[in-house]
Amino acid sequence: MTRPAALWGCAALAALALTACDDARGPRSQPAAADATTPPHPPTDAPPEADAAPPPSTPLARAAGRMTVEALARSIPVITGGLRWTEDFGGGVETDVLQALAPTLGAPDYLRVTEENLEPSLILAKFLNDAAQRLCVRWVERDEAAAAADRTLVVHPGDWVARDPAAVGTALRELQLRFFGRRVPEGAAGDAALEPLRALFQDASSTAAPGREARDGWLAVCIAHMTDPELVIY
Amino acid sequence: MRLAAGTLLVALCGAAAAHAQPAAPEASACADEVGVDDDRLLRQWTIDLWGRAPSVDEYAAFASLRATQGEAAYAAQVDAMLASSAFDAFLERYHADLLWPSVEALTLVSPTSILLPAGFYGAAGDATRLFNPFVAFQQRGELFAPCDDAPAEFDAAGEPVLFSRPDGTRREGWVLVEPYWAPGTQVKVCALEARIAATSPAGQDCLNPQAQQLGVCGCGPGLERCASLEVAQRLQADVRAQGLRPFLRAAREGQPYTTALTDAREDVSGPLAHYYRHLARYALDPLIAEAPFDLTAVDDLDYTSAEWRSVDRTAPQHAGALTSPAFLLRFQTARARANRFYNAFLCEPFVAPAEGLPSPNDACSQEPDLRGRCGCNSCHARLEPAAAHWGRFAEAGTLTLDPERFPVFSARCAQCAERPDAPCDPVCERFYVTEVGHPKQRPFAGVLKAFEFRGPDEVARLEAGPADLVARSVDDGRLAACATQQVFRRLMQRAPTTQEQVFELAEHARAFQESDFDFVGLVRALALSPGYRRMLR
Numbered sequence: 001m002t003r004p005a006a007l008w009g010c011a012a013l014a015a016l017a018l019t020a021c022d023d024a025r026g027p028r029s030q031p032a033a034a035d036a037t038t039p040p041h042p043p044t045d046a047p048p049e050a051d052a053a054p055p056p057s058t059p060l061a062r063a064a065g066r067m068t069v070e071a072l073a074r075s076i077p078v079i080t081g082g083l084r085w086t087e088d089f090g091g092g093v094e095t096d097v098l099q100a101l102a103p104t105l106g107a108p109d110y111l112r113v114t115e116e117n118l119e120p121s122l123i124l125a126k127f128l129n130d131a132a133q134r135l136c137v138r139w140v141e142r143d144e145a146a147a148a149a150d151r152t153l154v155v156h157p158g159d160w161v162a163r164d165p166a167a168v169g170t171a172l173r174e175l176q177l178r179f180f181g182r183r184v185p186e187g188a189a190g191d192a193a194l195e196p197l198r199a200l201f202q203d204a205s206s207t208a209a210p211g212r213e214a215r216d217g218w219l220a221v222c223i224a225h226m227t228d229p230e231l232v233i234y
Numbered sequence: 235m236r237l238a239a240g241t242l243l244v245a246l247c248g249a250a251a252a253h254a255q256p257a258a259p260e261a262s263a264c265a266d267e268v269g270v271d272d273d274r275l276l277r278q279w280t281i282d283l284w285g286r287a288p289s290v291d292e293y294a295a296f297a298s299l300r301a302t303q304g305e306a307a308y309a310a311q312v313d314a315m316l317a318s319s320a321f322d323a324f325l326e327r328y329h330a331d332l333l334w335p336s337v338e339a340l341t342l343v344s345p346t347s348i349l350l351p352a353g354f355y356g357a358a359g360d361a362t363r364l365f366n367p368f369v370a371f372q373q374r375g376e377l378f379a380p381c382d383d384a385p386a387e388f389d390a391a392g393e394p395v396l397f398s399r400p401d402g403t404r405r406e407g408w409v410l411v412e413p414y415w416a417p418g419t420q421v422k423v424c425a426l427e428a429r430i431a432a433t434s435p436a437g438q439d440c441l442n443p444q445a446q447q448l449g450v451c452g453c454g455p456g457l458e459r460c461a462s463l464e465v466a467q468r469l470q471a472d473v474r475a476q477g478l479r480p481f482l483r484a485a486r487e488g489q490p491y492t493t494a495l496t497d498a499r500e501d502v503s504g505p506l507a508h509y510y511r512h513l514a515r516y517a518l519d520p521l522i523a524e525a526p527f528d529l530t531a532v533d534d535l536d537y538t539s540a541e542w543r544s545v546d547r548t549a550p551q552h553a554g555a556l557t558s559p560a561f562l563l564r565f566q567t568a569r570a571r572a573n574r575f576y577n578a579f580l581c582e583p584f585v586a587p588a589e590g591l592p593s594p595n596d597a598c599s600q601e602p603d604l605r606g607r608c609g610c611n612s613c614h615a616r617l618e619p620a621a622a623h624w625g626r627f628a629e630a631g632t633l634t635l636d637p638e639r640f641p642v643f644s645a646r647c648a649q650c651a652e653r654p655d656a657p658c659d660p661v662c663e664r665f666y667v668t669e670v671g672h673p674k675q676r677p678f679a680g681v682l683k684a685f686e687f688r689g690p691d692e693v694a695r696l697e698a699g700p701a702d703l704v705a706r707s708v709d710d711g712r713l714a715a716c717a718t719q720q721v722f723r724r725l726m727q728r729a730p731t732t733q734e735q736v737f738e739l740a741e742h743a744r745a746f747q748e749s750d751f752d753f754v755g756l757v758r759a760l761a762l763s764p765g766y767r768r769m770l771r
Contacts, residue, residue, distance in 0.1 A: 060738055060765025061267045065727030067281060070327065074286035110334035110564070152290075178290050181277030234274075234281050 066118040067232040069107040073098040076131070079178055080139050081152030085131045101127055120229065132226035140219050152178075154218055161214040163205060165198070172197050172221070179225045181234075200224055267768045272300055275767055276311070282725055283315045283761065285323035312761050316754050322482055324757070328724055329481045332578035335474045335560045342473065342509070343466045344516035346446045347459060349427065352380035359383025363408045363422035364462065372449030373426050375403040381424035382407050394425035414456040414508065414537050415465050423457065430455050443516050458512045465505070465537075469513075472503045477560025479542065481753075490751035491717065492708060495579070496701040497554040498546050500527060504539030507532035520563055521631030521664075526552060549634040551626040551699025559632045566630045568684065572620035575700070580707055581716035584613040602672040603687040618692070623703045625684035625696035628665070640665060640682060648680025711747065718743040718756060725760050728770075738765075 067075065073096070077084050086094040103109060105124055106117035143153040144160050154160050156170035172194050176182045184190040205217030225231065270278065276296045280288040288296075299307040315321060346368045353361020355378040365380035374381075374396070386407035387395040396404040409428045410420040429452025431440055438444065440451035446459070453460035461469070479501040480494035489497075502510075510525035510532070517523065526547040535543060547557075555561055556575065565571040576582045591609035592599055601607040604614035626635050647662035651670050662668050667678045667686055678686045684696060695702055707713035718739050722730050730739050746756045760766060 060726065060734060060763060061768035061770045062278070062726045062766055063728040063770045068285075068327070071281055071285045071287075074323075075281070078286050078289050108331070108334075109338070110330065110336035111339055114334050115331070174290065177273065177293055179287075181273040181288065181293065183271070183273050183293075234277055 064233055066120060067234060068116050068118065069098060069102045069105045072232055073102075076135070080135065081150075083135055083139055083142070085135055087134070097131070098127075120233075124232070125227070125229075128231070129227050132223040136219050136222035136226060139222055140215055143218075144215060153222060154214075163201075163214055163217065168198060168201055168217075169194060171218075172201075175221065175225055179228070180230050197221060197224065266771045268771055270767055270769050272296065274769075275308075278766070279312065279315060279761060283312075283324050283757070284318070284320040285327060309762060312758055316758055321485075321754075325482050325485055326478050328720075329478050329555075332720070333477060333555060333561060333574070334564055335477045336564055337470045337473050337560055340470070340520060340563055342469050342517060342520075342522070343461045343513060344443070344446075344518065346443070346449075347453075347461055347513055347516050348466060349423070349453070349457070349460045349462050351463070352383070355380075357383075360422060363424060364427065365424040366427050366449070366453075366460065368447065369424070369426050369449035369452075372447075374405060376401075379403045379405065381405050381426070384408070386425035388425075394429075396426075411457055413462070414458050415462065415468075417538060421457075421462075423453070427453050427460065428457070429453070441515060443518060446516055454512070458508070459516070461513060468505050469509055472505050473560050473563070476501055476503070476506065477555055477558040477564075480555040480558070483544070485754050488752075491753035491756075492704055492713070492751050493554065495554040495556055495704045498550075498552050499544045500547050500552070500558065501542045501544050502527070502532050502535065503542050504535050504537050507535035507539075507543075508537040519630060520566070521628050521633050522559070523631075523633050526557075526632070526634060549626065549636060549699075551623075551634065551697070551701075553700040553704065556700040556704075557624075557627060562624075562627055562632045568621035568624035568627070568629065569617055571624045571627075571700075572617055572703075575703065576617075576620060578720075579704075579716055580712045581719050582712070584617060587612045600672070602674050605687070618687070619695060620703060622684075622688060622692040622695040623698065623700040625682075625688075626699060635665065635682065635684070642682050642685050644680050644682075646680075651679035708747075708751075711743065714743045714747040714751070715739070717751075717753070718746055721756055721760055725757070725766060 073084075076098075085097045087097050088094055098105075103113070105127060106113065106121070108114055108116050139153050143151050146152075148157075148160075151160070153175070154171045155174040156162065156167040158164070158167040162168075169191065173184045173190070176184050176194075184193055201217040201221050204220035205213040208216035273293055273296075276288050276293060280286060280292065296307070296311055299311060303310055346366070349364040349366055351361055352359065352363045352365055357378075357380045360383050363380060363383060367377050370379045371377045382397070382405045384407040386409050389395055394406040396406045398404050406425045408422045409425050411423045411428050412419065413421050426449070429450075431451045431454075433439055434445040434448055434450045438448075440446065440454070440459070445451055451459070480497055480499075481491075483489070483499075483501065484491055484494040484497075507529075511529060514522045514524060526549060527545040528548060531545040532543060535541060551557065556571070561571065561574075565574050573584060576584065587609065596608065598608040604610045605618050607614070627633070628635055644662065644666055646659060647666035647668055650656070650658035650662050650666070650668035654669065658668055665682060667675065667681050667683055670676050670679050675686070685693065688696065704713065715735075719730060719735065722734075722739060722742075742756065742759055745759065746752070749755050
């Protein structure tokens with residue numbers, strides 16, 4: 001099993017295990033009855049009387065959710081600066097793969113599927129892995145050829161091929177914000193948080209063919225970001 | 235099931251993702267809550283309200299707004315997002331999830347009107363020449379037999395010349411026609427299909443579906459009575475979009491949310507105007523037949539027009555999205571329509587009794603009126619009065635059953651019940667009670683099916699249309715309470731607890747109702763609520 005697949009499997013198991021935590025706030029997937037009339041079968045979890053005293057402080061809070069397939073398809077061009085996952089399966093026609101895969105990934109067609117399945121799933125992880133393999137190669141190629149001001153993958157003031165820690169750290173911080181909305185602070189704490197990604201960049205670039213060091217390093221970093229569950233969890 | 239705690243979940247799996255991400259922030263016990271920072275908050279808002287992740291520039295702009303406006307930046311940001319056309323993504327998806335606008339399986343364009351490319355069935359020659367299978371079957375002798383790939387020849391009377399083939403079929407050639415869907419271009423169309431006859435050889439008006447079924451009329455000037463596959467797909471897309479537009483219009487025009495469920499208006503695009511003018515009459519099942527508005531209101535709207543025009547529908551029972559073609563065709567019976575309304579807008583699903591239904595052999599299971607049939611009555615006692623509101627709309631269709639053409643009682647149709655072995659008018663069979671299987675049905679022989687077993691209260695509901703059901707739901711507060719719950723579930727990614735319903739959501743519902751159903755305001759209130767900025771872990 002690949003790392004992303006293992007990670008998604010772990011995510012699924014963790015989510016299942018954490019349903020025990022739901023009890024504190026009641027079930028999250030079933031709509032509570034809100035019948036103002038008197039149905040023949042009143043719900044067993046009928047709300048308490050409206051004039052009851054407010055409960056002790058239990059402020060509202062949001063649960064983490066997964067992006068819909070539609071939102072993912074819209075997000076990828078925003079994150080990559082315009083790239084969509086398209087493939088030419090013959091005939092010179094570019095197919096939007098996420099659109100084609102939407103039913104497989106659980107998007108509703110409102111006939112057979114009326115509610116999108118937003119559980120973490122291995123099939124989404126598998127196709128995100130595919131998307132990463134295809135998109136990141138294109139992104140790296142496009143970014144390397146772009147003017148410095150137009151780069152969206154390797155955003156630092158130096159040359160695209162620069163591999164010094166400062167330049168790499170700057171670009172990684174930008175990617176963390178771009179993908180996950182995470183602003184990694186400057187300084188030791190931020191550097192420590194980025195260390196796994198730095199190591200990944202270093203590993204990939206140090207084993208690359210001569211001349212491909214930066215390209216392979218950023219390719220690995222891109223794939224790591226694209227296959228991170230946090231891309232679709234918010 | 236929504237994810238219970240994304241951050242903790244990622245932290246738990248951190249070992250697997252050692253290279254993929256920095257260390258996750260603090261993790262602790264179940265049911266903990268953490269505040270989200272400004273960047274995560276913007277990401278939540280953008281994904282929820284605009285249906286996509288934010289760009290780097292948008293993160294920077296929000297950070298700048300926070301620096302200059304402080305706390306006021308939150309409201310300013312949400313207001314800007316709600317005012318943007320990008321918010322349409324939320325309105326569309328949210329209401330699609332409620333109304334299930336699936337029209338892809340529908341045959342909006344009659345088989346007598348569809349033009350298929352010859353290549354579709356492997357015919358030799360130019361694959362793009364268009365033909366109609368009905369004409370092929372009636373005139374050429376085989377269902378999927380297009381014309382030859384050669385220019386057509388015509389006899390002295392101007393009729394296409396057909397040449398017999400060894401396979402027993404007869405084929406003519408093609409002609410070039412400028413189609414209504416692509417002015418300024420020409421397409422190859424089989425000559426029989428390209429005819430512009432106003433009447434059939436037997437003298438039948440070609441606007442009559444029966445004449446069109448004989449395959450002798452042709453598609454008319456500019457192929458107006460036919461549709462290519464691309465046109466058929468465009469019509470489906472527009473019917474789908476049309477069903478959601480009332481909600482966009484209400485939000486953009488600052489109208490109460492309820493307007494989207496009660497408005498007499500319907501938005502019509504150029505393709506839909508053409509459809510109603512030339513194609514709808516041929517759609518036998520689903521039964522569409524005619525526009526629900528005066529067609530002169532869209533006389534100048536060509537197929538290629540990019541405009542959507544709001545027009546008033548004529549039947550008094552029309553009610554916003556609830557009588558749109560997308561809704562009526564997706565939910566083909568009055569019960570299905572009422573059931574969806576109860577689920578989506580009242581949050582009241584109909585659920586069978588826990589003890590199950592009695593045996594079908596039980597005497598009380600023979601009761602023909604579902605309001606009284608044991609077991610069934612647990613839902614149908616409420617569902618039947620609710621379904622009455624759609625009684626003036628054809629089932630499996632969109633046609634309005636206006637009282638002049640569809641009186642409550644038809645003596646002609648009552649005859650069908652009296653003489654079950656005699657042939658019966660299809661209109662009677664489709665719309666009137668023509669079979670009496672139980673003595674209690676006897677008084678309803680020849681009565682419009684929608685009126686069967688209905689008392690005065692339900693007849694009043696039927697004549698008032700779905701807007702009356704909406705009004706009742708407004709009066710008792712159920713519509714406001716449910717809309718609040720639905721938006722809460724969308725933004726908070728979970729169902730509200732019972733306590734939240736009684737306290738926090740009741741407050742939001744009350745404010746929603748007092749704001750005259752300002753739906754954008756409801757979304758704003760929940761997106762800016764302190765709870766939206768706290769994450770369950």
